Amino acid sequence: MEDCTVGGFHVRRGTMILVNAWAIQRDPAAWDAPDEFRPERFLDDGGKVTAATAIPMLPFGLGRRRCPAEAMAMRLVSSTVAALVHCFEWDVGEGRTIDMTEGGGLSMPMATPLAAVCRPREFVKSMLSAST
Template sequence: MKIIHKKADSFMQSLIDENRIRTRKIGPGDDQEEKTRTMINSMLSLQESEPNYYTDEIIKGMILTLLSAGTDTSAATIEWAMSLLLNHLAVLKKARAEVNNYVGNDRLVDEPDLAKLPYIQSIVNETQRLYPVAPLLAPHESSDDTTIGGYHVPRQTMLIVNVWAIHRDPKVWDNPTSFKPERFEGLMEGGHEAYNYKFVPFGLGRRACPSTGLANRVMGLALAALIQCFEWERISKEEVDMSQGTGITMPKAKPLEARCKSRHSMSTLLSQL
């Protein structure tokens, strides 16, 4: 473990040093700096104004948190989403039409496009509803005696929220086991309040996951790019197995296998990457 820690620490320090040197070469206020700005750049900027709160050690801790908590969960959600789309080709077709209409084939989809791709975000939300990668949220503790739903909860009781059960509760959701991204349409236009307390893949309140915005952008952008660039199909006529695995997160029991090929309309652009 000490050897692994030393290697990880050295790698993360190299990322910090690399970004620090690049920022000095480009110079503050340069347009190129804005185009290549990373999270590490942002934290290094904060280091200048608050050196005691943004030491290299703290920045490395944040990098480690992002890598450990943000990669496996996002990748698993994208895998669930692609599996659902391969079992619901009409939804895949509708998503591709949205990307084609707004982004087209002359450039790759980019983060600023996501605000104009509400159906892509609806697919991400519906995937997280049906297959939340954190089906049981992190344990909480009641600070005082209270009553919830008729149950007395003593002070200092460990509380674990069953997100999976909430997201599939027929008393809360219409046809809860069906994959219907349309149920989230309007969410991006200010309808989020309607889903409070029943759509909680990241938790709620002060103890909610701090990377909700980042995760949704990463998953939405990755999914949009996969749909924009490739044609997808199942490896057989049978539907993709949607059995759920076990672990700290909830992966697919059987990893997704699918066929893909670059879309003819994207071949020229992809060949230039």
């Protein structure tokens, strides 16, 4: 709307500014070992994710163009992962480990695709084989 200064840079009116979420999420000033997968860093002392612990994480964008379904997505993903962990045994193969190296691209795919086998737990087998 008007000329301003952002991060010490003069920005002219009408300029579009893009937020580099990749750089923010890997900032060593904000995170201890930013390139390591440590989901527990988003938990508070009570073991819950709060706005204060997740401020530098921007998976849904920022500002007025932020994803409007963020709250629904977070709940849906949490429920889905919980159901998958609860109902199935997971295995990547004997002696194999999961390679968490990042590949190229905007969505940061894994360099080596994940290949895992799931087997339903005993209590789920009866539900899966029951006729309706």
